[in-house]
């Protein structure tokens with residue numbers, strides 16, 4: 001039984017024990033995953049932030065703080081590999097475990113995953129890996145379903161937040177039953193879609209049974225050979241179990257007198273929702289037009305690996321043509337082709353491979369509607385759908401022109417830019433000033449907000465590869481193109497995630513690079529998560545922050561400078577010292593993220609001094625500064641301006657001022673920022689700090 005709130009606007013989906021007291025909540029898919037894992041008794045949760053997956057760990061941490069999630073341990077690990085290895089240990093101790101990351105995070109964790117699947121697990125281990133078709137916030141459109149088949153790990157592919165919650169529960173059970181990790185792979189729209197759920201008022205982690213020694217936990221080559229057979233065998237059983245229970249087939253016959261369907265429609269993930277909605281619209285249109293759709297069958301592939309071959313063969317039997325809707329790779333399509341070939345079936349499979357459906361990016365209801373109308377031979381229904389607007393008797397030339405002009409009204413493109421008051425702006429500009437116009441350089445960027453330094457006028461990112469990759473790429477440039485200065489920019493969270501090994505390599509091999517650590521004391525791009533440099537943990541107690549300067553020193557970097565990037569002169573000075581150093585050097589630009597500080601009063605323009613030269617706009621490009629309509633002077637958008645004061649250092653005519661600069665105080669000074677305005681700290685060779 002579930003509690004039904006009287007003001008609830010929608011029927012809800014129950015998470016957890018339906019017999020206990022529940023409360024109704026509007027949850028996004030990621031939050032539903034968190035609740036489902038807690039209701040399943042998850043004991044240890046670890047991950048690394050990455051859109052679109054981050055809210056899972058954030059939600060569990062919040063519920064733990066509120067005392068709702070009892071007995072759970074939750075952490076942001078310093079990278080995905082570390083997170084999965086923490087969970088591998090906890091699982092072997094019998095704890096139910098949840099791992100979260102975005103699709104590319106699985107690349108980092110893959111070293112552990114590939115072996116762990118052979119070693120096996122004890123407590124249920126679910127990997128929540130969110131894919132990003134589009135992509136909306138990623139460097140690639142890689143498909144986690146491919147990773148699942150590569151690693152021979154089962155994967156579930158939800159179409160909605162409700163299915164997602166059910167699949168997380170199911171994944172824990174399957175994982176424990178077969179001793180294997182299980183992946184749940186939602187895509188962005190499922191992660192971020194919201195619906196109502198009835199959730200338990202409190203959750204309790206299951207007590208782990210404890211670790212027991214077993215030779216199978218040690219993966220020697222001989223054991224790996226045996227384990228491979230076990231992996232293959234369990235996949236057959238999982239295919240049968242999931243294939244039967246989780247891949248629904250539906251027959252849709254419009255006219256009972258016609259023979260069995262010859263057409264099949266297969267979908268997976270969120271495309272299932274788009275295709276079903278498109279079919280509902282088509283049926284409505286057919287009814288309105290007094291036409292019949294040809295009979296067809298549908299199948300949702302909810303467990304793409306191991307592929308439900310028997311269920312698929314049953315579905316394909318007797319069909320002549322099948323269309324497949326899925327996002328990212330042609331995973332289902334490939335598997336259907338295999339079934340057709342191995343079973344000598346007659347069905348023609350259409351999808352990404354023959355360009356019947358979109359080969360990349362996101363699907364949509366509109367796109368599915370057009371393609372399904374064509375596939376079912378009723379294109380006219382879709383064309384006539386737009387006809388009423390065009391053919392409406394009341395739509396004269398003016399009305400028609402209005403309709404057309406409205407259709408042309410697309411929102412203007414707004415490329416992403418660094419926020420007003422973002423300290424990264426000062427960091428990039430200071431390095432430019434330190435280099436001067438004549439020194440050629442390669443600017444290696446990395447993953448984080450600072451990638452936005454590539455936008456004009458800063459124009460300060462030449463490359464961006466992967467987490468921490470800028471530091472090691474710079475070493476390649478220093479080797480192959482030594483005439484140019486090799487610069488690497490890395491954020492504080494990325495530094496801990498995967499920057500340190502690259503720095504060790506630079507020191508070891510004495511690559512002449514300068515690393516700029518843009519330390520804003522948070523993982524800003526994914527929503528402000530803590531990391532080892534902040535000392536804040538999700539479990540409450542604060543540990544001692546790991547000092548980046550000390551890490552650099554311990555790794556053997558012999559020239560380290562620090563500056564507050566909102567102060568131009570000290571930042572230029574810090575950059576010059578490091579750039580002039582022969583060998584690996586580093587600059588720590590430290591000031592807190594503009595999103596997490598109390599704002600200072602906005603910048604003020606003195607119209608008597610401002611001559612409209614635009615230097616403040618064309619150098620740092622703060623979005624809070626724009627020209628007045630008459631072109632005589634700049635103006636400040638007080639809603640955006642944080643009062644950081646950087647622009648006051650840029651204006652050659654002293655036309656800009658901020659309250660904090662007037663008072664001689666450091667903007668946003670809090671425990672996370674360093675007082676470097678009057679005390680630039682430099683460490684060079686002999687260990688002296690001066």
Ligand code: SF4
Nearest residue numbers: 421622641644645647
């Ligand atoms: S003080 Fe200047 S640089 Fe800082 S946010 Fe305001 S306008 Fe932008």
Ligand code: SF4
Nearest residue numbers: 610611613614616651
């Ligand atoms: S504020 Fe200064 S830099 Fe900006 S346009 Fe006016 S005079 Fe030029």
